[in-house]
Amino acid sequence: MTTPHPTTVLAALSGGPETGLVLKTAIGLATLLGMEVEAVHVSDEGEATQNVGAATRAVGVQLHEWPGPIGDRLLEVLEPPQVFGAVMGMRKFISGPRPAGHTSLQVLRGTSKPLVLVPPDAAMPQMFTPRRLLVPLDGSAEASKAFLDIEVLFQENANVEVVVLYTLNGLTPQMLDNPHYDLPMWGEEFLLRYCPGERRSFEWSTGSPASAVIDVAAEQECDLIVLSFAGDIEVGHGAVIREVLARSNVAVIVVPTLTPAAICIDHAATAVGVGSRQ
Secondary structure, three states: OOOOOOOOEEEEEOOOHHHHHHHHHHHHHHHHHOEEEEEEEEEOOOOOOHHHHHHHHHHEEEEEEEEEEHHHHHHHHOOOOOEEEEEEEEOOOOOOHHHHHHHHHHHHHHOOOEEEEEEOOOOOOOOOOOEEEEEOOOOHHHHHHHHHHHHHHOOOOOOEEEEEEEEEEOOOOOOOOHHHHHHHHHHHHHHHOOOOOEEEEEEEEEEOHHHHHHHHHHHOOOEEEEEOOOOOOOOOOHHHHHHHHHHHHOEEEEEOOOOOOHHHOOOOOOOOOOOOOO
């Protein structure tokens, strides 16, 4: 039986000050994908939701309200095949200046759908549609497939620019005699192999993994960071994702490369596709 094509982007609204940013991001992503937006508000305590209702009515988005627990309910509403994924704000912090909260991390750990996390200070135009994407890749098939499977859903007239970031971790490919001269040509081959398509550019760097992503996103004026994720948010590349979420003021879409069942079986597998930058 053919799996239904996804048609809906969910905006998971908390009723906090980030509600407008989450709705704007969800609408922009849905425009890029040619999908509809539906809003979801889940409450553990049944607090008033007048501001959520007003915000969704103002932009013509249907609102669904559910009782909690919040994380479990969000995972439930993400399950139907017509749901592409969800957009959430990051406002309940667990450490540091701005990391994703416990609800965001619970959903990230448990879903096989893309999850967009919007920082509270994200700078967005009035009409937002992602046009320049930062896609860190590490040369793994999993990381490449995670992005390319989403890109195929973009509208034909989207004119998206893709900035591919490859990080060296202090090492250069052995075939390069003069990396600063040879890397641009090597980068073209990397793009052809791991991220074929139009409107591509290649960046490389060494140093801190999360800083590489954050710095290049700022330098290239990207409005969405695409990270692939394979199960364990606590260590390795998963820890890099946490740091990017804590420090970035650009929205991040995290694309799982394993199903929730596989995530439970193999916490050691990671394919975030980020390296390092000085």
